Amino acid sequence: MKKIVITGCDGRLGKMLCREYSKQYEIIGLGRSNINLGSLTSIQETLNPIDFDLLINCAALTDVDYCETHPQEAFEVNSEAVEEIGEICTKKNVRCIHISTDYVFDGEKIGVYTENDIPNPISVYGKSKHQGEILLLKNSDKHLVVRLSWVYGEDRPSFIDWVLDTAIKQKLISVVCDKFSTPTNTKDISDLLQPLLFDIPISEIIHICNSGSCSWFEFGQFAVDCAISSSVPIKDRRLVAIKLTDMKEGFIAKRPVNSVLSNEKYIKLKTGVYPRYWKDAVNEYVKQVFVTNYRKGKYAKD
16 A cells, blocks of 8 residues: 655645545645644654655645745745755655645736746745745656645635635625635545546646636625525625725735636546536535534534
């Protein structure tokens, strides 16, 4: 049985990958209590003694506004740690699959971003993640960078859970309507990524996401519609669309207005797994995960 190390095993994506891949592989999950990505010594002391066949790095400092005010820490975790992990994997002659982000782009492009588009991050978070990509790929021609967008899943609350939980409690929820990308379910990421672990060991960079695109407003409104169809008592059927410039509590860091990723490169690999339309994935999540948790009393009932 092949052995896979998954860093960031206590995060939204890491937990899903550990759970799903443990059905087929021996998984060594490393979380914050096991490895300190702010310390190169900790990374070395943790990874060097372990024999493994693949490492998936899901660990990162992902709070965009925190990164903006803590740039040194952001680059330590999102760049320097990635370089060290890549070097260790190279010395062991194994692949590192590193999870990156759509925030490496500036959002100025009209249309979808492909793997060939030149990154131009506009935040410390995006710059640190882009630097991590560069440092990883220089280590070996075996390594792979996987860029994701708007990740949500059952293991940790995200934007979709906030919208639905808030919609149960109050009226007039304002959601930004002029920022676009593709919501991507962690279960879908797990399914789409699995053929690339060993069967199709491509390298360099690939985008993995659900199909289609939407704004935050469209994402939230569709989730609300799905909840209503499952008899969840929502206060208002319609969200309130606002622009980024209308937000009363603005962001500290800049966000790309358009970060829709193309998944054509992935589709052409013919892995046997096709990216689901984002609405199909959201509908399933709301009805199978959110509604179930709501009925169990996880979310406040009016």
